[in-house]
Amino acid sequence: MNNNYNILITGCEGQVGKEFQKIGDSDFTFVSRETLDITDSDAVQAFLRNSNFTHIINCAAYTAVDKAETEKDLCFQVNAEAVKNLALACEKYNVVLVHISSDYVYHPNNDLPIDEASTCHPKGVYAESKLAGENHIRQIIKRHIILRTSWVYSSFGNNFVKTMLRLGKEKDSLNVVNDQIGSPTYAADIASVILEMIQNGEKWGTYNFSNLGFISWAEFAKEIFKQRKLEVIVNEIPTSDYPTPASRPLNSRLIKSKITDKFNVELSYWKTSLKKCLKELDN
Ligand SMILES: NC(=O)c1ccc[n+]([C@@H]2O[C@H](COP(=O)([O-])OP(=O)(O)OC[C@H]3O[C@@H](n4cnc5c(N)ncnc54)[C@H](OP(=O)(O)O)[C@@H]3O)[C@@H](O)[C@H]2O)c1
Numbered sequence: 280m281n282n283n284y285n286i287l288i289t290g291c292e293g294q295v296g297k298e299f300q301k302i303g304d305s306d307f308t309f310v311s312r313e314t315l316d317i318t319d320s321d322a323v324q325a326f327l328r329n330s331n332f333t334h335i336i337n338c339a340a341y342t343a344v345d346k347a348e349t350e351k352d353l354c355f356q357v358n359a360e361a362v363k364n365l366a367l368a369c370e371k372y373n374v375v376l377v378h379i380s381s382d383y384v385y386h387p388n389n390d391l392p393i394d395e396a397s398t399c400h401p402k403g404v405y406a407e408s409k410l411a412g413e414n415h416i417r418q419i420i421k422r423h424i425i426l427r428t429s430w431v432y433s434s435f436g437n438n439f440v441k442t443m444l445r446l447g448k449e450k451d452s453l454n455v456v457n458d459q460i461g462s463p464t465y466a467a468d469i470a471s472v473i474l475e476m477i478q479n480g481e482k483w484g485t486y487n488f489s490n491l492g493f494i495s496w497a498e499f500a501k502e503i504f505k506q507r508k509l510e511v512i513v514n515e516i517p518t519s520d521y522p523t524p525a526s527r528p529l530n531s532r533l534i535k536s537k538i539t540d541k542f543n544v545e546l547s548y549w550k551t552s553l554k555k556c557l558k559e560l561d562n
Pocket residue numbers: 289290291292293294295296311312313315316317318338339340341342357361379380381382409428429430431432436466
């Protein structure tokens with residue numbers, strides 16, 4: 280980056296937040312839930328009033344999708360009300376707000392690839408809270424970027440890749456769903472693309488972003504074991520055989536031409552990014 284930027288990164292201990300920490304630019308200020316709870320609107324206002332930030336990248340979120348079904352208030356506080364706080368503070372202090380949202384906001388009833396103009400049918404508390412957060416941003420602040428992403432994993436935190444690696448060492452075979460189709464997204468790629476977007480001009484709006492290629496979770500699991508040379512049999516099962524408190528979209532096929540056309544960014548193929556993450560885990 281360069282001296283024109285002064286960027287606050289919230290939720291810095293999460294998967295995406297940690298990727299920004301790994302980049303570790305001097306233009307970044309990192310805050311965790313302990314140092315800045317984004318649900319505390321006074322604290323958010325004070326933080327911005329006393330600083331000179333050009334951008335906030337909001338990596339903070341309530342992401343426990345199933346638990347959200349029984350923690351609706353908390354989920355909405357973090358994913359909707361706190362996002363409203365951030366948007367109001369950013370608007371007041373002339374700060375650009377970059378926010379990360381989810382493919383769950385779409386939850387389509389068909390198998391067609393999804394662009395940003397597709398109708399949203401969020402199902403479940405988490406999905407509804409993410410769309411509510413987005414809507415606050417769009418209503419409050421013009422200078423924003425919302426990135427809708429899917430199936431996030433990284434070498435940090437808990438995610439599908441790390442769960443498969445752990446289970447793959449303990450078991451000879453695993454049941455993994457094969458009828459949810461989407462694209463995994465390496466959190467490091469999210470951090471990189473956000474920085475490219477910030478440096479690439481003022482093109483406000485909502486953008487889909489994930490790695491390239493549409494696969495099922497079962498295919499993802501098989502590739503993780505293949506790249507790690509683990510002999511694990513993946514039994515493909517339908518979602519109906521793996522009930523969860525919150526419903527998952529069967530179709531998460533995000534079209535990414537808006538982000539590639541407007542920002543001229545190159546997307547990484549999912550297997551390539553997986554390889555990078557596994558290498559990172561080795562280190
Ligand atoms: N993970 C996925 O598969 C996925 C898919 C699509 C979209 N997304 C979106 O991508 C973004 C980043 O996800 P992620 O996987 O990096 O999430 P994550 O690993 O769960 O990190 C979220 C971070 O936010 C912090 N946080 C929670 N409540 C907060 C509060 N009130 N104030 C400040 N910080 C708070 C959490 O702290 P604690 O750990 O202390 O709670 C955690 O460090 C989120 O917006 C998420 O909705 C994720």
